[in-house]
Amino acid sequence: METAQARQSAADALRAAVTALANTPSAADAPALTAQALLAAVLGLSRAQLLAHPERMLSAAEQAAFAPALARAAAGEPLAYILGxxxxxxxxxxxxxxxxxxxxxxxxxxxxxxxxxxxxxxxxxxxxxxxxxxxxxxxxxxxxxxxxxxxxxxxxxxxxxxxxxxxxxxxxxxxxxxxxxxxxxxxxxxxxxxxxxxxxxxxxxxxxxxxxxxxxxxxxxxxxxxxxxxxxxxxxxxxxxxxxxxxxxxxxxxxxxxxxxxxxxxxxxxxxxxxxxxxxxxxxx
Ligand SMILES: C[S@@+](CC[C@H](N)C(=O)[O-])C[C@H]1O[C@@H](n2cnc3c(N)ncnc32)[C@H](O)[C@@H]1O
Structure with a gap:
């Protein structure tokens, strides 16, 4: 069952992702862009739609899907391979x-x-x-x-x-x-x-x-x-x-x-x- 504390807004998820990507050489020049592109893809939104609603709460399933995608990016895998x-x-x-x-x-x-x-x-x-x-x-x-x-x-x-x-x-x-x-x-x-x-x-x-x-x-x-x-x-x-x-x-x-x-x-x-x-x-x- 989802707990209120475990859930993140899109803005929270993006902030945490930028921190996670800060030391990844391939993403370090644009960690915010990388984080936005990944989260938008996981949520099935355009980047503009994502940025227009930073308060949108992520479901547990969305958070669970975002975590491995972010881990791959933080390990230096090119964004294009993660997004396909x-x-x-x-x-x-x-x-x-x-x-x-x-x-x-x-x-x-x-x-x-x-x-x-x-x-x-x-x-x-x-x-x-x-x-x-x-x-x-x-x-x-x-x-x-x-x-x-x-x-x-x-x-x-x-x-x-x-x-x-x-x-x-x-x-x-x-x-x-x-x-x-x-x-x-x-x-x-x-x-x-x-x-x-x-x-x-x-x-x-x-x-x-x-x-x-x-x-x-x-x-x-x-x-x-x-x-x-x-x-x-x-x-x-x-x-x-x-x-x-x-x-x-x-x-x-x-x-x-x-x-x-x-x-x-x-x-x-x-x-x-x-x-x-x-x-x-x-x-x-
Ligand atoms: C630098 S990538 C370019 C791919 C694509 N044309 C592009 O611009 O993104 C080089 C490509 O050449 C292929 N390749 C490498 N050696 C080759 C060879 N001896 N004969 C034909 N293709 C080769 C690779 O498999 C790879 O797909």
Missing amino acids: RREFYGLDLEVTPAVLVPRPETERLVELAVARAPRRALDVGTGSGCIAVALAVNAPGVSVMALDVSPAALAVAARNAQRHGVSDRITFAQSDLLAALPPVPAYDLLCANLPYIDTDELRALPVAAHEPRLALDGGPGGLRLIERLLAQAPPCLAPGAALLLEIGAGQGPRALALAQAAFPGANAAIVPDLAGLDRVLTITP
Whole structure:
């Protein structure tokens, strides 16, 4: 039976949650936002609805559901995994621990891809399908081949395509980079956000504790997969095709050198993100 003392208001629950999250590095910059997002999800409310009624009393069942969600966040688990969703390029996407949590930096690559109005695009290392789905939704004439080496990621990506009504324009296939594709010059755009973190650096990063290593580890130096992809790409690209590859801050000069070696004579450039950091390697004819 519920006791009056045991029950909390939404405001009480949020105050206690902010305290619980204060020492969690991944939530420490925004503990209030994290607490609000979690409690709103548990109560089935929007954050605005929650904040409009701080006096709302939680039932025992709601408190019991909030406690484990808060414990996961306090242990550093990404909010997107706890909620099972993340917004990307204005789309609500399913996210599970099988996929990288889509990052706002990757929206830059999608913007560049949409602006090219491609007809047949490749998305290599599709993960949650965020790039493929956002491209298909925003470039209506495109059909996309989305590849990943992880079957678990491909299942999430396929559900995201279905959720946004673009399943008929995205084909998903398991592949080590482009190995499963016939060497036919079929694609006018190649997009990829492959793992690009240096193996040694990754060991020290908190992100490695929760997100799949397969989605993060770019090998020694970080650019091993990108280098392999650049070598494999030419037979699959139509004349005039463009490549858009996400890279990490500070990797611009090395990425440019790889691009010039693999595509001599093409225009290779680095597009920065909103923070001014190296973010997308572009290779255009
Ligand atoms: C950095 S995550 C990006 C996921 C998604 N595209 C995004 O932007 O959020 C990299 C993805 O590449 C996949 N991957 C890793 N190695 C691969 C390989 N050799 N061939 C194809 N995909 C690979 C991982 O499974 C992961 O889903």
